[in-house]
Amino acid sequence: MILRDWQQEAFSNYNQALRQGTRSLLWEAAPGAGKTNAALAVCRDQLHRRGRRRVIVVVPTRHLTTQWATAARRWHIHLHHGRDAGNWWTADYDGVAVTYQQIAQRPDYFQYHSRDTLVVLDEIHHAGDGLAWGNATRQGFAAAGFVLGLSGTPFRSDENAIPFVVYDDAGISRPDYIYSYSRAIADGICRPVAFLSYGGEVSWRDEQGTMSAAFSDGRAAVISRRLRVALEPGSGWIQQILTDADRMLTD
Incomplete structure (x- = not known):
């Protein structure tokens, strides 16, 4: 496999960590950039x-x-991803792919099996200290040989810290390597997000008869119903948006 430039940079960051004796890393990379x-x-x-x-x-x-x-x-690495834990550690596999929920159910089990093991925590922001997933993640992999955390958004809206993540004095996470969304766009790896505004008018029938409302109508009484009607497959409104989106993505 040929790595992209940023992936090679991240791999160099990993090699540097090994030389320094670091046992865990956090990589922040834009969604869709190729963290896997x-x-x-x-x-x-x-x-x-x-x-x-x-x-x-x-x-x-x-x-x-x-x-x-x-x-x-594709990397000649065989990961078991079934539910039968009895077959996880056979010689036929190089490891397992499991969910945070499975870790939370059996943290002691994973603590035992993660010794001298590489642990990859994908979307690590889903695990927060003080929560079931966060506590189990920290306990289950405390003795792991190396931990690599991945996230496009290494922060949480609550006050729970993320396991294996280092924070600065302001409580902001400190990734060891960052590949930003702006750079991913500049490199042609990710597309820029476009926010387009659509107007129009939709009609529906209810117990009061035939009703209609334009999207410029700010009355609270019609906002929810207007949107539900507009998003119905047969409304005629959503089709145009999907057509425009498809054209923009394929041009």
Whole structure:
């Protein structure tokens, strides 16, 4: 696999951490920039060059375990992502992809199995200290050989700190490497977000008869119903927005 420029920079950051004896890193990269492949480069290095026993990848949702396992195969890394824990640690696999919820259910189990293990915490901001996922994540991987945290938004709206994340005096997280959204756009990796304003008028029937309202109508009584009607597949309003969006993405 050929790494993008930023992924090579992140990998250099990882090598520097190893030289300094650092056991955990946080990479902040824009959504869609390619965090998974950057992390899998670390997984391959840890497994094949550093003698690490296994990899544990932790994600927020079940479908992401499948995505990680699929992506890992392209790096010749085999991650078990099923629910049968009895088969997780067989010689057929290099590790597992599990959810934060699974960690919260059995933190002692993962604490035992994460010794001398690389742990990748994807979307690490989902885990907050003081919450079930955060407490279990910190406990479960306290003895891990190396921890790599990934996030496009390494902060929380509540006051709970994120496990394995370093904060400055103002309580702001301090990533070890940052690949910004603006740079991702400049590099042609991510597209700029466009916020377009649409007007129009929609009509509906209710117990009062036929009603209609333009989007410029600010009456609280019609705002919710107007939006629900506009978003219905047969409304004729949402189709134009989807058509315009498709054209902008394919041009």
